[in-house]
Amino acid sequence: MSAAEPLLAAHELHKAFGPTPALDGASIEVAAGEVVAVMGPSGSGKSTLLHCLAGVVRPDAGSVRYRGRELTGCSDGELSALRRGEFGFVFQFGQLVPELSCVENVALPLRLDGLGRREAERRARAWLERLEVAELAGKTPGQVSGGEGQRVAVARALAAEPRVVFADEPTGALDSLNGEQVMRLLREAAQESGAAVVLVTHEPRVAAWSDREVVVRDGRTRATAAAGASA
């Protein structure tokens, strides 16, 4: 990957589900360590764009490059390894494993990466502490609030020290105060670990935690830059 090349870049993505086009020429670039908000109304294609970027969904046409490597030609196994090793995910509902304790949930990606249980849980506890929920370590997801669960989910997303965190409406199920705390912690923790964040949201107050926004409308993207405001 050259110095000028973005960490992650999608170009002219097209994707249809049946007769319905979800992406119709969407493009986006994400630099290392950058927080980019993907905004747009419901059904505009922003989640599909995130899934294509993360190698979860294969586009019908177009290119997705991660660190100079074209992802559209990768096998399912290669994409799966990439997602496990390089990417972290936070969803609207934490999608924590209900049978595992919070510390086990956070340790899970590390265990899948081959780390021993003791070391994985030690690191997981450090992440829970960083996300200001150390006291939840022994509780199961069913025993914690929505806001607490999202902080655990953020800890899990960052535990394996990914280069990119994909967050799809991470505060969508939270009230304003909890949503704000989750965004502050996600932003700070990602920044400290050098991870880029691709943040899908339709909420301006959530997008305000990003460095810049890309707007998706009818499956197409438009990056906007603020010009000087007139008095």
Next chain:
Amino acid sequence: MSIAKTFLGLLEGGPRHGYDLKRAYDERFGHDRPLAYGQVYATLSRLLRHGLVEVDGVEPGGGPERKRYAITDAGVADVDLWLAQPERPEPYLQSTLYAKVVLALLTDRPASEVLDVQRAAHLELMRQLTRRKAGGDLADQLVCDHALFHLEADLRWLELTAARLDQLRGEVVA
């Protein structure tokens, strides 16, 4: 809201008399606050002085109400600039933004770009406030939150308007 810019936008459709301009303005933008004739002619003479409009014809009888005004190239450029530039984000901008969107539709300019440019300006200010809040004390947080919620309301309006542009075009241009 700038009456002068709005007049220029309305004049792009063709030359008009002052009273005709007032009627068009009141109909589209002045529902609760119709313009006084004094404002109309003061605005037109200022635009004339700056070369943004010119007198297209004078009917017999004299007096300002007999003149017909046309927009000049400089006037069209002035409207271009106004529409391309975002407003300073602050509460209760809707009337100006609404006028910009309607005039963009009336003059066949890309109204979605007016909204995009404004969204970017709003979000940039929201980012600044969010940064200030993250590093501030509770007082800072509360003050910033007040501004953030107002800006967010504007943005919701922008999104809704963007989703209704085709419908609005149908009504405005009809």
